[in-house]
Amino acid sequence: MVSPIYIIVIALGIAFSLGFFGKSKLNFAGILVFLGLLGMSFISGQWLFAFLNDTEVNTLIFTAGFQPPYSISLQMGLNEAVLTSMVNIAGLLGFVYLFRELTTKGIHLLMVYLVFVMSMNVSLMTRDLFNLFVFLEIETIALAGLILLINRKEAFQAGMKYLIASGIISGFLLIGIIMAYQSGGSLNIDDLILANSSIGKISAIAGFLILVAFVLELKPFPANGWGIDVYTAAHPGIGSLVSAAVATTGLYLLYKVLPIVGSQFNDYLVAIGAISFIGSNLMGTRQDNPNRLLGYSSVGQVGLLTIILGLAPSLGNQTLPIAFSILVSHFAAKAGLFWISGIIQSNHIKDWSGLRSSPTLMLLFGAFLLALIGFPPFPSFYGKWELLLTMGGNQQYTIVLIVLLGSFIEAIYLMKWLGYVIKIERVEIPRENLTLHKQIPIWIMGLVLFAMGFLMNRLNDYGASIDYLPLVFIFLLFVLDFLPVSFKNTLSIGGLLFYFIHLWEMVTDDLIRQIFLVIFLIGGILTFVAGYAQKGKRPGFYPTALLMYLGLAGIITAQGMFDFFYNWELMTVGSYFLIIRGKRSMPHAYSYMLFSIGGAYLLLAGFALAAASGAGEGLQALQSISILPEWVYGLLAVGFMSKTASLGLHIWLPGAHGEAESDVSPMVSAILLKAGVFGLVVLFLSIGMYNPSAERLLYVLGWVGALTTLMGNMSAAFQEDAKRLLAYSSVAQLGYILFAFTMMTQMAWLAGFTYTLNHFLFKAILFLIIGAIVVKLGTHNMYQMGGMIKKMPFSFIAVLVSIIVIGGIPPLSGFAGKWLFYNAILEKGWYFQGALIFFSGIVAFLYLFKLIYSVFLGQLKDNHRHMNEISAWVLIPSYLLIIGIMIFSAFPKEVLIPISDAIAPYFGNDALVWEGTKAVSHLGYWDGTTIAIVVGTAFMLILAWLIVLSAKAQKVEQFNIVFAAERPFRPETTHVSYNIYAGFHKAIGFLVTPLVTTFWNRMAEWTLDLAGWGRRIYSGSIQNYTIHVLFYIVVFYLLSMGGY
Amino acid sequence: MVQVILIIGLMLMLLGIYGFMQSKNLLKIVIAFTLFNTGINIIMVSVGYLADAKAPILDKLPDLNEIPNMVDPVPQAMVLTAIVIGLGVTALMLSYVLKLHQEKRSLDINNFKDLKW
16 A cells, blocks of 8 residues: 555655756656656545455554654545545546646646645645644645636736635634644644543634634635635636635545534534525526636535534534535536636636537536536435435424525526526537547546446435436437437337336336326327427437436336435436427526426425434325424425426426427426326325315315416417417316315315326327427417318317317216316315316316317418428327327226225225216216217217218308408408407406516516625625635624624 | 733734735735734744743753753744745735736736626
8 A cells, every 4th residue: 555645755756856847848747747646646546445445444644753743644544535536636637637738838837736736635634733734825825826827817816815815814724723732732633632522622712713714715605705716717727626626625624623623613614604505606696707607606515515514413424425425526517617618718608508519518517517406316416315304304494494595596597507508509619629638537527426426326225226227228328319310219219118118017006106107108108209200310309308207207116205306306307408409498498497496495395304203214204294294295295386387386387388399398298297296196195185284285275276277277368379378278287186186085086187197198189289280380379370170180180189178078088077076176165166167167168269260270371371281200199199088088987996996095985986887976977988979979960961061062262252451560460369368358367467477587586686786795806805704704703702 | 021922923913904904005915914924923932932941952852750941842833834834925925916017007906806796
């Protein structure tokens, strides 16, 4: 085993020997430095390897042949091995990245670079407090030197601010150290810890000064203007080291000195971290300079880690694993992002859209951002989960709130950035920057991120429940992205089918899960069939779609809260990438994502609170919530309702579904929304029929469902955009479903399931067909369509069947739903809500009529004369779904009886009595099969009669009428379908005033205003920043020790 | 005596803080910074100081049974190191001041607010 002292030997040896190289041998000098860094990485790496294999124990290395306190000792334990490895890898890769810049600047910066990396190594390992100070200073000086790598006035200013601020901080540190020496009698950290713990000898003020200095080294918000400026102005290659390596070191130093200070400051650390985490991320929301934005995000992440360090007493031996998972995500992601920034070389985040020309960088960019927010399968996901569940279990709810709030604010700007990069017009990145030595470090960091995610998964208790194989399949599809659509489509369908068969065995005895599995995966296959109609390569489509389906399938088979949430997040990510594919989808996908993340965090909060009841982390634990049950159920319900787009949380849906690509709309509407429904089903079944702690909640949710229905249907009626009409119709349908489930009776649940199945069937058909028509006609506006019945007869029939189902008209299955629904309402006695639902049902006819009338009937437009039927690939899945509707309509008993049996254990089994094909309830009876036969016969008779009649009819050409007016200025205003319900709008239009949209817009404005106001503290003045630092010390002192 | 040194050190330190909070001139700020550092160094020396004790230089092995009447050498060693570090930092600061001056032909810190928000 090579002693870690050789890290210093190598660095100093090479740094000194560099003096022998003249200007002509700079490349050679560079290679020598590279080898030196390689050697340093090797030394720390082999220790790490040894520790992981348990072949080595904590080792102290004594310098100068004396034992401490007479000499300085270095410690090499697991922590040090991990962290020095991280620092050295960042240093090595950073050097590869900066090779050209550093070698063209002469040997001095090469020396400084080596010393910089070395100083972090030593400060991580040293057990001597003063030695720690010395190497911190060396680090500061070296960094200030490296800032000069870039020859810009901003860099000079940033360096100056950095030097002054850190000079003051180290001044206070020095006083703290000497006072600790005075009271503790040693400079050795272990001696000091012993002195503090045994006799409490370290004077309080010494402890305070040491602590505050190490806290300030972490650049906590708001006393960090000097640090943020370094991120902004330094070369991104240096920025990456500051963010990844220096922050890592700084955090460990804080952890190292914390025992000297004792535990009385832990609460303050949590507060400091919280202020940093939330405040800095809030400032980030207004930022459009990528480096500065990354700086704010770094401060935020370090804040989160400070919280975790402060929570050490309650996290126990989980502290370091949790901190590591978040730290390593931050480490890899920030290093990678800063390096990408150096390739793009722009000071506006919008210019990053050039990344699209490089799929690998694009993938890694997305991965880095998602890792920062804490999405699976990245390590931070595991850390946040563990942290929140433990905090929830300890009933430290404030921490849960803080962590979720900060994470959400961070998501606000990171997701905005991601949206820009995916969507806005491409700005080319300088080709000469796309060299291999600039890209390889980024690739390796990406690899580290994925590998660490995998490692976390394996180390984690719940990891076993996560199947990595489908992710590999998805990655394979990403690699095969260059192949044509038809091939990838077939492969995807095959994958889904295989996965469906594979999972079916896991749910054979659970009908409810079977239903949702069919909706998700068979529905997925059907929508993929429509994909054959697409031309070109559709880059990125299949991996993301499959990711969504993987998540959807995963939430069904999930046994515990962890795998449920894991898959929920996978599904969210996949669907986001699907939704943003539409031409004008950027803002809508953004709001979808924010609502999804917000919803997911509510779920997380719900799970965390559920952990307090101590019933374990299986999903069945939700049945025995003893602490704050109403909160747990409420948080989970609202979380799921963000996905089902209930009133108040629905504003993302019309845009997201309306603007999505034509075959994505059915995926996200007919299928994805059911994820929320499934969540509600699981939740409500856990709550159970008679649960006094949820009664009020269910009642309120019932009202929300009813109002959602009304609002959705009315808004749909006033749409001119065909796809938005369908989108609002989804909002309304999901309102029905929510309402049905909240009634918590067997009858209501039968209605709920009928609606769920129906909505899946008809909404898939409608979005497939209308989506294809919209693409074909080149317009979303219904008043620009018309007369399509003869051009697209098959589409017409499919749409007709669907709207008959929505309208609840016999003989199709929609009527079954309505019948069950009204029975349930009457039995339950929710008359007011029932009246609303009934009224909404009538409103629904308005938009249904508008849809079929303005698209298929009326006058054919001139520019549509040469149109013909939409692609067969769209019609095939639609007609397969119609067959589904027909079967359900003709034989409702075959579906409803098994469902009755499946929910009977929860609600009893007295809703329906079947007499042959006749269903008898307490209030009446209904016979689906007979109705189907009767209505079908009547329909056939009338059809035959009409055919006979029309044999005599005279055919009239379209324009065989008299026009006697001038040409209107805006032709669409004379279209009968345009503003067709103006009268209704006048009467009840006030009900659809977008109050909710206004509310959320205001919230967004206020948040941004707050950020804009807050960041004025960063005035750019060196003096202000010094004052901030001093103020921070004073306020911290007064609060923690001044008796306030 | 020790108290006097301690107080002088503290005052120098506070003077330094006042200096870089009040002065607008970059050079003066650097000077204030060195004052601040010097103050801290004096405080450190005063911590290890014992009245009427010898300098911590040993010419023979001390008798371990009696407490040697000499000044604690550790703070002095620390101060030496701190002075060297302070020198390095000050030199770097001055070179930064030079760079800044070359950029804008001014030493007024109000002219160096290009980075903000």
